[in-house]
Amino acid sequence: MDHKAPSLVLITGMSGAGRRTTAAALEEMGWYVADNLPPELIMRMVELTFADDSPVERLAIVTDVRSRAFAGNLTGVLDSLTSSGRRPVMLFLDADDRELITRYDTVRRSHPLQGEGTLQEGIDREREMLADIRARADIIVDTTNSSVHDLRRTLETEFSELHGSGVRINLQSFGFKHGAPKDVDVLLDARFLPNPYWVAELRDFRGVDKPVADYVLGQAGSQEFVDSALHLLLAMLPGYHREGKNFVSVAVGCTGGHHRSVAVVEELARRLTAEGAPVRVVHRDLNNDRKS
Structure with missing residues (x-):
């Protein structure tokens, strides 16, 4: 029997952002x-894991900034692994x-790059050091508002289908009034469509509800918008796959993230799924305040 090549995940990020929780969650998932x-x-760990007699099929490697030459070394490792x-x-x-800062204050620990300075100075140094690595990430998970359980659920969603074929699409609705997502590959704006918030009988519904979905998707230009987005993404996916990118993040925004962006994301997800594309949907601001 041929040995099955293991999946390989490299985990890094800001100190205090949840690496230990991530490591524990992946371990529970069989990594x-x-x-x-x-x-x-x-590189040595990967070589051992990929050996023909290795029983390991899925390897997750966690690394951090405690090596002062971390960023340059990790960039070189990524290049070597890709080659x-x-x-x-x-x-x-x-x-x-x-x-x-709140997390460090809670556990009364200093930042590994803080030295004799402040926590903020340590964080600033780390952000500068990790800028290039962050830019190369396939998945960026922002844990600012996440509990331990939220993070575990996110990781389960992200990695449970890692063995699937093709490029996975993460579709996200959001409200511009709450800030655009920081890390997306494609950002679309649905604010050109009439806002259901101003229709009294629709105001308390959301884009996942049929009355709002029918209203939004029945507006002039809405179907052409979804058609164009679908065509764009389907044209991009083969290129992302050739470049070794496993995930593509797409965000659709409206004012509050309740109605228009949600309805468009749901319709786009339905049509992408029908095309055989693996899709994950997140409605970031669905439960924030009401105006959308």
């Missing part, structure tokens, strides 16, 4: 997790500065 592995040992045909899925964990 072999190598934690706190410095970049210079990653060898073993490109990992790169997961980057992040959170906003205020939340990171």
Whole structure:
């Protein structure tokens, strides 16, 4: 029997953003997790795991900034893995500065790059060090507003289908009034469509409800918008696959993230699924305040 090549995930990110929780969650999902592995040992670990007699089929490697040459070394490792045909899925964990500071204050720990300075200075150094790595990530998980359980559910969704074929599409609706998502590959704006918020009988419904969906998708230009988005994404997916990108993130926005963007994302997800594309849907602002 031919040995089944293991899946490979490389996990890094901001200190305090949830690497330990991520490692524990993946371990529970059946991954072999190598934690706190410095970049210079990653290639050796991968070589051992890919050996013909290895029982490991899914390997997750967690690394962090405690090696001061971390960023340059990790970039080199990524290049080497890609050249060898073993490109990992790169997961980057992040959170906003205020939340990171709160977490460090809660556990009364200093930041690994803080030195004699402040927590904020340590965080700033780390962000600068990780900028290039973050830009190369396949998946960026922002844990700012996530509980441990939320993070575990996100990881289960992201990685349970990692063995599936093709490029996975993460579809997200959002409200511009709450800020556009920081990390998307394609951003679409549905604010050109009439807003159901101003229709009294629709205001308390959401885009996942049929009355709102019918209203939004029945407006002039809405079907052409979805058609164009579908055509665009289907044209891009083969290129992403050739470039070794396993995930593509698509965000659709309206004012509040309740009605128009939600209805469009649901319709786009339905049509992409019909085309055989694996899709994950998130409605980021569905339960925020009412105006959409």
